[in-house]
Amino acid sequence: MSERITKSMARNIYFGGSLFFFLFLIGLTFDTMGELPKRDNRENITASVALGKKVWEENDCIGCHTLMGEGAYYAPELANVFNRRGKGDEKTFKQFMKVWMSIQPMDKPGRRKMPQFNLSDEEVNGLADFLIWTSRINDNDWPPNIEG
Amino acid sequence: MKYESQKVAKPYFIFALILFAGQVLFGLIMGMQYIDGDTLFPYIPFNVARMVHTNLLIVWLLFGFMGAAYYLIPEESETELFCPKLAIVMFWVFAAAGVATILGYLLVPYAELARLTGNVIWPTMGREFLEQPTITKLGIVVVALAFIFNIGMTVLKGRKTVINLILITGLIGLAVFFLFSFYNPINLALDKFFWWWVVHLWVEGVWELILGAILAFVLVKITGVDREYIEKWLYLIIALTLISGLVGMGHHYYWIGTPKYWLWLGSFFSALEPIPFFMMMLYAFSVVKKRRINPNNKIATTWALGTATMAFLGAGVWGFIHTLAPVNYYTHGTQITAAHGHLAFFGAYAMIVMTIISYAMPILRGREEGNPPEAQKVERIAFWLMCISMIGITLALTAAGVWQVSLQRLPETGATGFIDTQTQINPVYWIRLLLGLLFTAGLAAYLASFFISGRTESRSA
Numbered sequence: 001m002s003e004r005i006t007k008s009m010a011r012n013i014y015f016g017g018s019l020f021f022f023l024f025l026i027g028l029t030f031d032t033m034g035e036l037p038k039r040d041n042r043e044n045i046t047a048s049v050a051l052g053k054k055v056w057e058e059n060d061c062i063g064c065h066t067l068m069g070e071g072a073y074y075a076p077e078l079a080n081v082f083n084r085r086g087k088g089d090e091k092t093f094k095q096f097m098k099v100w101m102s103i104q105p106m107d108k109p110g111r112r113k114m115p116q117f118n119l120s121d122e123e124v125n126g127l128a129d130f131l132i133w134t135s136r137i138n139d140n141d142w143p144p145n146i147e148g
Numbered sequence: 149m150k151y152e153s154q155k156v157a158k159p160y161f162i163f164a165l166i167l168f169a170g171q172v173l174f175g176l177i178m179g180m181q182y183i184d185g186d187t188l189f190p191y192i193p194f195n196v197a198r199m200v201h202t203n204l205l206i207v208w209l210l211f212g213f214m215g216a217a218y219y220l221i222p223e224e225s226e227t228e229l230f231c232p233k234l235a236i237v238m239f240w241v242f243a244a245a246g247v248a249t250i251l252g253y254l255l256v257p258y259a260e261l262a263r264l265t266g267n268v269i270w271p272t273m274g275r276e277f278l279e280q281p282t283i284t285k286l287g288i289v290v291v292a293l294a295f296i297f298n299i300g301m302t303v304l305k306g307r308k309t310v311i312n313l314i315l316i317t318g319l320i321g322l323a324v325f326f327l328f329s330f331y332n333p334i335n336l337a338l339d340k341f342f343w344w345w346v347v348h349l350w351v352e353g354v355w356e357l358i359l360g361a362i363l364a365f366v367l368v369k370i371t372g373v374d375r376e377y378i379e380k381w382l383y384l385i386i387a388l389t390l391i392s393g394l395v396g397m398g399h400h401y402y403w404i405g406t407p408k409y410w411l412w413l414g415s416f417f418s419a420l421e422p423i424p425f426f427m428m429m430l431y432a433f434s435v436v437k438k439r440r441i442n443p444n445n446k447i448a449t450t451w452a453l454g455t456a457t458m459a460f461l462g463a464g465v466w467g468f469i470h471t472l473a474p475v476n477y478y479t480h481g482t483q484i485t486a487a488h489g490h491l492a493f494f495g496a497y498a499m500i501v502m503t504i505i506s507y508a509m510p511i512l513r514g515r516e517e518g519n520p521p522e523a524q525k526v527e528r529i530a531f532w533l534m535c536i537s538m539i540g541i542t543l544a545l546t547a548a549g550v551w552q553v554s555l556q557r558l559p560e561t562g563a564t565g566f567i568d569t570q571t572q573i574n575p576v577y578w579i580r581l582l583l584g585l586l587f588t589a590g591l592a593a594y595l596a597s598f599f600i601s602g603r604t605e606s607r608s609a
Contacts, residue, residue: 005384006380007383010380010383010384013384013387014387017390017391018391024395025397028395032341036337042337045334057273057332058274060196060199060258060273062276063194063198063258066481067336068404068405069480072194072195075194076565077481110184113190113194117259137336137404137405138405139405140402140403142477142480143403143557144477145559145560145561147566148566
């Protein structure tokens with residue numbers, strides 16, 4: 001096949017093809033930006049959710065956990081931890097989070113260890129709010145089951 | 149060496165390989181932590197080890213790409229580098245910033261590093277692969293701009309070839325898409341959407357242009373095949389890379405809040421992504437078959453063919469196995485992802501850097517005819533050890549991933565929890581660790597091969 005394609009044809013396919021599909025990507029991006037507000041429940045982003053995201057980032061939680069399937073694969077998925085550990089109830093989940101964060105690292109030999117991050121009550125509460133908010137993003141029903 | 153200024157590539161290559169050794173060391177640490185969670189805890193928690201492992205990878209590949217550019221741009225442009233001094237200064241700036249950042253990860257808790265570097269002023273930290281403090285990111289931008297200015301001016305004053313134009317396109321794209329790392333909205337869905345504009349458009353976009361250009365340069369040099377033929381293939385390969393890969397980004401937009409149509413678009417276009425890698429493999433072998441010259445540096449050819457093959461396996465085949473949305477629904481974020489990541493990064497990017505080093509380093513060291521046969525023999529053993537053990541690691545992680553999916557993801561009721569699943573998979577992680585040690589042996593042999601002088605050289609010395 002390659003004998004029939006000349007170098008200038010190949011160059012045109014490169015320039016034309018990549019330009020076309022880059023513009024296509026830009027168009028899709030604009031469309032997605034229009035659709036996202038209907039799916040990401042951004043109206044529920046509170047100051048506490050924002051604080052939670054900051055806590056999430058500044059302790060590099062993504063270095064062990066996944067969040068919506070992205071991150072490291074060393075520790076459980078957390079986009080649905082609100083449903084898994086809090087049974088979908090905010091009060092239950094926040095109580096769980098408070099206890100859970102305070103008992104790390106757990107004294108179980110050989111078990112994967114989560115460090116003690118010494119977070120304040122407000123920070124733990126924010127982290128919980130961030131995870132609750134995240135669990136309500138419409139993510140096409142991922143993950144397949146509660147175990148994440 | 150045709151141009152004196154190509155010499156600036158040498159420290160870039162050497163430092164890249166030092167960082168590579170560091171990356172592998174931290175890989176071994178994590179391999180042990182997967183088996184025994186107490187390993188080095190609390191001194192090096194897993195997230196710190198992983199950050200060091202992945203950041204060292206990115207930085208050593210960047211050093212390798214820069215070294216490759218400084219070596220091949222003057223030769224392609226048939227002129228001296230615009231400003232060799234700037235290249236050396238930037239080497240030290242980048243090396244110092246890189247070392248300081250890694251030490252920051254290791255010496256203070258990450259939250260403290262965020263505080264010390266003023267993350268609150270412009271928060272960009274704590275996102276996968278973009279963990280660097282904002283000030284380090286700014287440093288990367290400065291280094292990248294100085295670098296692109298330097299090689300851009302060189303290309304402008306010299307001969308324009310398809311190879312140097314595609315290389316510089318890839319490098320400019322690398323710098324431009326990195327700017328998205330400074331955009332970190334509070335809305336996680338938006339954050340994730342544009343995070344991929346760095347990560348996907350790097351590794352499945354512009355980096356493939358860089359890979360293609362470096363491979364084409366080495367093939368021209370080691371085979372003597374007509375440049376027209378090689379350049380035509382290069383155009384076709386990167387054309388298909390971008391045609392499939394740009395919208396192929398949709399395979400990251402299945403489960404992060406983005407609309408449903410990405411399931412179709414991502415599946416369709418990313419399913420095409422293996423094609424350019426397959427073409428690259430065909431073309432590399434066909435170019436070598438047509439070779440007009442047969443230089444003494446045999447091992448450089450092995451690396452070039454190895455890169456094309458391993459890139460096809462890692463990025464092409466292992467990418468394809470979990471890229472279709474109905475499959476990815478179950479495999480997303482499991483050890484399958486880790487398997488693909490390892491073989492793709494090693495096969496495509498680690499190996500292309502070692503390919504150009506294998507070709508250029510002997511010349512930079514005054515061995516115009518390539519390394520002595522004794523050194524090449526050791527390098528060949530290292531090549532096979534690293535390739536085979538990395539395929540082994542990939543197969544082990546794939547097995548772990550399939551096992552994980554069957555326990556944790558497939559059952560609709562009564563699925564096994566994450567930690568229990570991981571405990572059951574433990575035997576596979578032992579195999580992975582042993583293969584990691586084999587890889588380390590391969591790397592040690594590779595590094596040792598640089599110190600073998602052999603008879604050829606002692607005669608000429």
